[in-house]
Every structure is written in structure tokens, then in C-alpha cells.
Amino acid sequence: MTSGVLNLVLKRLAIAVITLLIVLFAVFFATSMLPGDTASILLGQAATPEAVAGLRQAMHLNDPAILRFLRWLLGLLHGDLGTSYANEMPVAALIGGRFINTMELAGITTLLSVPLALTLGITAAMLRGSLYDRTVTILSIGVISVPEFMVATLAVLLFAVYLKWLPALSSVNEAHTLTDLVRIYAMPVITLTFVISAQMIRMTRAAVIETLSTPYVEMALLKGASRGRMVLKHALPNALGPIVNAVALSLSYLVGGVIIVETIFNYPGIAKLMVDAVATRDLPLIQSCAMIFCLGYLLLITVADIIAIMSNPRLR
Amino acid sequence: MARVAASRRSFLGHSYNLVGVVAALVILAWTLIAIFAPYIIPHSIGDIVDDDYFGPMRQGLWLGSDYLGRDMLSRVLMGARYTVGISLAAVAIACFSGVVLGMIAAVTRGWLDSCLSRFLDAMNSIPSKLFGLVVVAAVGSSIPALILTLAVIYIPGAYRFARALAVNINSMDFMTVARVRGESTAYLIGSEILPNIMRPVLADFGLRFVFIVLLLSGLSFLGLGLQPPLADWGALVRENIGGLPFAAPAVIIPSLAIASLTISVNLLIDNLPQKIRDRDA
Numbered sequence: 001m002t003s004g005v006l007n008l009v010l011k012r013l014a015i016a017v018i019t020l021l022i023v024l025f026a027v028f029f030a031t032s033m034l035p036g037d038t039a040s041i042l043l044g045q046a047a048t049p050e051a052v053a054g055l056r057q058a059m060h061l062n063d064p065a066i067l068r069f070l071r072w073l074l075g076l077l078h079g080d081l082g083t084s085y086a087n088e089m090p091v092a093a094l095i096g097g098r099f100i101n102t103m104e105l106a107g108i109t110t111l112l113s114v115p116l117a118l119t120l121g122i123t124a125a126m127l128r129g130s131l132y133d134r135t136v137t138i139l140s141i142g143v144i145s146v147p148e149f150m151v152a153t154l155a156v157l158l159f160a161v162y163l164k165w166l167p168a169l170s171s172v173n174e175a176h177t178l179t180d181l182v183r184i185y186a187m188p189v190i191t192l193t194f195v196i197s198a199q200m201i202r203m204t205r206a207a208v209i210e211t212l213s214t215p216y217v218e219m220a221l222l223k224g225a226s227r228g229r230m231v232l233k234h235a236l237p238n239a240l241g242p243i244v245n246a247v248a249l250s251l252s253y254l255v256g257g258v259i260i261v262e263t264i265f266n267y268p269g270i271a272k273l274m275v276d277a278v279a280t281r282d283l284p285l286i287q288s289c290a291m292i293f294c295l296g297y298l299l300l301i302t303v304a305d306i307i308a309i310m311s312n313p314r315l316r
Numbered sequence: 317m318a319r320v321a322a323s324r325r326s327f328l329g330h331s332y333n334l335v336g337v338v339a340a341l342v343i344l345a346w347t348l349i350a351i352f353a354p355y356i357i358p359h360s361i362g363d364i365v366d367d368d369y370f371g372p373m374r375q376g377l378w379l380g381s382d383y384l385g386r387d388m389l390s391r392v393l394m395g396a397r398y399t400v401g402i403s404l405a406a407v408a409i410a411c412f413s414g415v416v417l418g419m420i421a422a423v424t425r426g427w428l429d430s431c432l433s434r435f436l437d438a439m440n441s442i443p444s445k446l447f448g449l450v451v452v453a454a455v456g457s458s459i460p461a462l463i464l465t466l467a468v469i470y471i472p473g474a475y476r477f478a479r480a481l482a483v484n485i486n487s488m489d490f491m492t493v494a495r496v497r498g499e500s501t502a503y504l505i506g507s508e509i510l511p512n513i514m515r516p517v518l519a520d521f522g523l524r525f526v527f528i529v530l531l532l533s534g535l536s537f538l539g540l541g542l543q544p545p546l547a548d549w550g551a552l553v554r555e556n557i558g559g560l561p562f563a564a565p566a567v568i569i570p571s572l573a574i575a576s577l578t579i580s581v582n583l584l585i586d587n588l589p590q591k592i593r594d595r596d597a
Contacts, residue, residue: 015437022438030450141586145526145578147533149553150571153560161563256445256534263538264557275538278453290450297443 008309016302023298027290028069072287082284091288095270099292102262102269106254108185109192114247117197121204121243126231128209136201143198148260152191159187188265195257196250203246211239241311248304255297336587342580346573349393350400357390362545370556370564380565382556388566391552392573398548399574402459403532406466407525413467414474415517419505421475422482433479440472444531452540462541466528473527477520481513522585526578533574549574 075082081091124136143151159166166186211217212235220234262271274289349356359365366381373380379388417436421429439447451465485491486509494508535541536550547555552570559567 018434019438019441022435023442026439026442027450030454141582142575142579145582146571146575147530147537147550149534149537149550150575153553153557153567153571156560157563157568161561252443255443259445259449260534260537274449275540278449278540281453286450286453290446293446294442297446298441301441 005310009306012302012305012309016298020295020298023294024073024291025069027287027294028072029065076291081288084285085280085282091284094273094285095288095292098268098270098273101267102258102271105185105188105192105262105267105269106258108189109196109254110251112189113193113197113200116193117200117250118204118243118247120197121201122208122231122236124201125205125208125212126227128212133205137205140198140201143194144202148191148195148257149264151194152187152261152264155187155191155194159190188261188267191261191265192254192257196253199253200246200250203250204243207239207242207246208235210242211235214238241307244311245304245308248300248307252297252300252304255293333587335583339580339584339587342576343584346396346400346577346580350396353393353397357387357393359387359390361386361390361394361547363387370559370562370566373565379569382552382566383558388569391547392549392569395547395549395552395570396573398459398542398546399529399532399550400577402463402466402542402548403525403528405463406528406532407470407521409463409467410470410528411474411517411521411524414471414476415478415510415513416505417471418475418478418480419482419509419513420501422479422486423501423504423509429479432475436472436475440476444469444527445534448531448535449538449540452535457535457541457543459542459546462532462535466532469531470524470528474520474524478513478517481516482509485509485512519585519588522581526581529574529578 124133127133217235220230259271262269277285364385365387366385369383369385371381421432447469455461533550537554542548542551549570556566
């Protein structure tokens, strides 16, 4: 790796850190604007003004916002996510188990959707213009054009109502056997896989088609290389950068998808936790959940950009 | 239909194809429904007209009944008003602000451009659904608040797109000439840049409209969008989700309504002539 690439990558990382700070700031201020006074919400309607004032003092709610932001940031650096307003538990303890649940969901989805989408995307590009290509393209446009909850409801209709293969709603806590586990994860994973794959198929197909239109691929064609050889030996290695980039970018759609899917299937992950926290105005919990999501999203986008930089042969 | 096709041809000065015309007709139909919904609904949206809940489609109740036995057809038609109306208002604000800021940044360059770009790129890296969740929790779900929230979420994207286009135009000779003439920034963006980026910006407007419809429906589906008794299509799916195990039309029809609108806009844009929809221009 030359110093030019290294410089670009370092610059990209610096931008990511600055972006993270701006995002944290935005999240903190958006949540500070939540209507209602937290102290009076916590103490209930019967609270005396003195008690409310005392609690406000104890929770540092009277301090200027910037001071609270810095204190919160400092806590984050020490791994202290704060204490949930709603049930007095440390946020880290609330998030811990659910974070693993969400990562499991995201991980299984990734393992399924990446090979599926790459196969479909690359073969569609190879058979460009065929009935197969058009079917794949139309289906992926269809999935992208509809809300995630519609994909979820259609999956429930198909697999639970008409085919009766899977239960419509499920709870992770009741899983005892492997079959149970598969049945529980099946619906959320199927839905998320559809949503993520559609994006990935489109981007992969576009990347391969672009490479296929380059002069050196035409050269391979004129040389008499077979179609398979042309794609696998000549086009694919060069399209790898854009494809990995497409995968990383598509995976960032997991964030939006997971919020809907966890809610609709009642899956105990952090997205569900956050939607519930919004309903109860549990500030520290909302902040931490939002931060985790932004961090994950930012990480994937930064990885995508860095891969794009590194895969650019002109910079090598 | 012939009239619409003809007007499309004369308006854009390009040939058209069947898919594009059908998509345009679907969009036109939903727009008309959104405008005239209160005059064409067969029942008031609050009236309970069916003894049964999640009733099937039958004569008189063409789309069945919802979880309280209310007429689904009326509710879907009125829902169009909120989904299309709110999304259209939001996309108009987002695109107008984004495009104006983008053009100003491209023309003035310098620190204003750097600051705006850095800040809006950071905003862009907050996942839209998460952004919506946090902001709606903070400012509430009234219709004006929803419109502004959705607009703010999509300003960075519109800005980035318009700025990229405007930067290209900015390096043209006629821009140098206009600058040498001593024209103001307002003249430069209004009379020199805007006419040259208008078509791709309109295509972008359509795509962003789809994103906003999807986000609004998603928020309403989570119960954080439009609040009862008002109901857009996302909220209709949410309140009737209990009918899912019986495959009730009440939960399927609003989903199909969203899909028909978003897919039509996508297809219309995909079937515009290359010259108009070229996003790399």
C-alpha cells in the first residue's frame, strides 16, 4: 500500500470520527428536546415541587446542555452508558443481552443474504437481457420500492397463513430445541434477507455490467474466451472492489430493516428496546441505542469507502 | 389516456413507452383521489358499517371492513390524502432547500461550501429511520412536525445531488462569462445553473418522494407517525395487523396502495428518456 492510499484512508477515518461526534451531538440534542420534564415524569403526578427540584439537581438536569453532553461523552469513554430513567437499571445491563440478540439476527441475515445476492447479481449480469435477468431485476426493484413492513407481512401471509410452515409470531425465550430456534429466527431472517438482498443484487449487477463493458473484457471476448471464463477470470477480479463496497453499503440497510422487523415480530433486540424507550421517553436508553445504531451504520459506510479507495487500481 | 400520452410527449419532447404511461396514470389517479377523497368516499371514515370485524370484500363494502367494522375503501381513499399530501409537502421542502443550498455551495465554494458539505454529510450518515424515530419522539407527530421532520431528513441527500450537478455546470465557460459580467449569486443560481440541472433534479424529486413515502409509512407503522383518528396507509396497516393471520383485506389493501404508488414513481422515472434521468449528468 503506497503512502497515497494510506493518506486517503487516514483522511477517511478522520472524517468518520468527526462525523461520529456530530452525530452524537445531534442525537444528544434531539433527545434533550423531548417534551416533558424527566424529573416530574419520574416522580409522578403526586410529587411536590421541592422533590422535583431536588431530583433535577441530583440528575444535573439544571446544568447547561453542553455540560451534560460532555459529561455523557466522558461517561461513554469509561464504558458508562448511564442509568435508565424508567427502571433504574444501568443502560449497559439492559442493552447487553439484547445487543447479542440483534447481532445474531444481523449475522445470520448477512450469512444468508451475501452469497444469495452475489450469486443472483452476478448471474443476472452475465445473462443480461434474458428472462432470468429481467425477473431478478423486477423482483429486486419491487422489494426496494415497498416498505419493510410490507415484505414482512407478505412473508407472514405466505409462510404462516397459506403454507402454514412457520408460526406468525414467535418468542426467543421459548426456544428449547433446534427446530424451535429455526422456526423462531426464520421469519425475521427471511424478511431481512429479502430487504438486504434486493439492494445488494442491484448494486452487484450494476458493478459487474460496468466491468463487462470495459475494453479488456471485449478483448477477452474477441480472443475467443468462453462467457464463463470471461466473467470469472477477467471481469470479476476487477469488479471485486465495487462488489465488496456494494455489500458493505447494503448491510447498512440492516439498521432500518431491523427496527421494523424486531417490532413486527416482537423480537427482543435493541431496536425493539429503542422503540419502547421512545414511548417511555427514557433518555439515556434512547441515546445509547441510537449511538449503537449510528456507530454500526458509520462503521459499514466507512469500511465501504475505504474498500472503494483501496480497490481503485489508479491509486495502487 | 390518449390525451395524457400526447401531453407527455409534447411536455418532455421525447417518445414515451407503455410502462411509463401506465405508471403516470397510476400516479395521476392517486393524486386525484388525494384531492377529491372527501367527496367520493362512500362512508364517513369513522362510521362502523359492518357487524363483523375484518370482513371480506363484498358488495357495498368493496374492500371489506377494518378491525372495528369500518369501511376500508373509505379509509384507504382518505389515507391517500395523508400519505400523498404529507410526503409531497415534505419532498417539496427538502428538494427546494437542498437544491438551493447545493447551488449556493457550488457557486460560492470556500468555507461555506466546506462547512455545509461536512455538516450535511454527517446528517446523512444517521440512518433515516433512526433519525425519524428520535426526532418524532422529540417534537411529536403532528402533521406540520412530521412534514418538517421528513423534510430535514432528506435535505442532505437533495443537497449532495444538486451540489454535484451544480459543480459541473459551474466549471462551464458561460459561468465564467457571467461571473466576469459581475452577476450576483442569486442570478447565477437562478438563471444560469438551475435551468441546466432542472431535469435530473426533477427525477431526483421523484426518487426522494418514494423514500419519504416509505419512511412516513414506516414511522406510522411503528405508531410514531400520524396519530389516530387520522390514518395514513402505514397507520392503516398497523391498526389492522391483527387481521394478518386471517389474510384480511384490511391489512393487505393499504400495503398494496403504498406499493402501487412507490413502484409507479420508480417505473415512471426508470422509463423517462436517458437524457432526463441521467443522475451522473
